[in-house]
Amino acid sequence: MTKMKIMSELPHKYEVTIKAASTSNKLSDQTKEELKASGMMDDKGKLKLKGVSPKMLKKMKEEAVDCPVLKKEVPFIQCFVCSNFQSRITGKVLCKGDPL
């Protein structure tokens, strides 16, 4: 009940289902640079996401979304740090849907 309320209160355009990533789920160099620039990845390429446990991180690395804006599959980590990302609720990403 509470979750439904949050979903309707956050202004979002898309609810994007999170799925298991297909074979290649490597982060692009651009995403890595963005992560490093914002302090979410160290120089060795290790992710440091605030409030995300190593166990959760491992799971997130195996997930992806079919992004409705970029019109392709993107790794969930990339989606998580995307400017359109609002929240993750029950297997779905609430996405603002602005052009990237």
Ligand code: SF4
């Ligand atoms: S948050 Fe960004 S990467 Fe994720 S689905 Fe929306 S536009 Fe795509």
